[in-house]
Amino acid sequence: MGIVELWTLYALAVSFTCLRTYARITAVGLRELQVDDYLVWIAILIYTAQCSLGYSLGVHVHGLANDGMTPDERAALSQDDPEFRLRVIGSKIQVAGWTTSACLLWSLKLCVAAFYLRLTVGRPWDDPLNSVELTASWGTRQTFIAIFTTNLPMIFPLLKNWLSPFLLSTIGSSNAKGQEPPSSDFETIGGGSGPGGKRASRRTPHRARHTFGGLTLDNESEEDMIKGDDVAMHRMQRDNLEADGKNTIVVCSEVSVTSEDHSGVQRKASFQIM
Structure with missing residues (x-):
């Protein structure tokens, strides 16, 4: 903790205590001050001693004490060395600082306890x-x-x-x-739910690549749409499914056609069929 921070916090603490005392004197008068009003000033005296010890530890002994040393370093430190004397004084200040800190906390606790005891004076207890x-x-x-x-x-x-x-x-x-999936009466082409809500196995779509001179046809549909030298695109028949009186889901198939003329220029077209 720096010196400026130390004394700034001390000044704020004393200022708040003075403000508290002024409020009490204004409210009840100087002769009506209670035990807690005096205990808080005892705490300020102890706090003053603690801040003075902290200032001495940081300024006079440069923060040295009997800590932060290995056993070998402690054994190698000569008693004639000025550092040895500073560490001894710093250790004493450190122990005194711990003692004043404990006393300060307990004095503040007594102050709060006396305040609550004063609040309950004169009240009946059942x-x-x-x-x-x-x-x-x-x-x-x-x-x-x-x-x-x-x-x-x-x-x-x-x-x-x-x-x-x-x-x-x-x-x-x-x-x-x-x-x-919920059970339904829908049938799908190429897979889906079958009768009775059972899952029908999906067939692997037939993939074929046909080349006719300069014409290349990629077919990923389950229908064979190539016959001879002609390319026929047939619409899927739904008569059988409609005859069963069931709803039908029609799956669209996409056909990609690539053609190449004598000059080597390729043209590609895609068609979507039902």
Whole structure:
């Protein structure tokens, strides 16, 4: 901590304490100040001692103390070395700083306790029946919650490993149920749901490449549309499916035709048939 930061925080703390005292004197008068109004100034005195120790540690001994040294470095440090003297003084200041810090915190706690005690002065207290039993019950519940929440972060990885198979199987089964197609009377050409909601196996489409002189035909349809030297594009017949009285889904097929003339220029055209 820098020197400027140290004394800036000290000035703010003293200013707030002065403002508190001024508010109390304005509200109740100087003679009506209570215990907590005096305890807060005792805390300021201890805080002054702590800030002075921090200033001495940083300025006079340059932050040196009996820490940050390996056993070999400590053994090699001579008692005649000025660093040895600075580290001894710094260690004493460090212990004194810890002591004043603890005293400061407890003085502030006493100040707050006296303030709450003053708030309850003159108020009637009605002890409920079986108050000891109620206190023990609530104390047991609170300690249970404290023990549970303290141990939960440590056992969470173990619980995660135990529950992962069950959670994954549950999620997988729900996804599988959500992806099942509903049973219907639709028939599809080239695959889909068959009668009774059963899944019909999809045939692998017939792929053929035919070349006739300068004409090349790529056929990915399940229909053979090439006969001799002519290219015939037949419309799929739906009479058989309509005769069964069922709905029909017609699949479109795309045919790509590539032609090449005598000069070597290629032309490609695509057709879509039903």
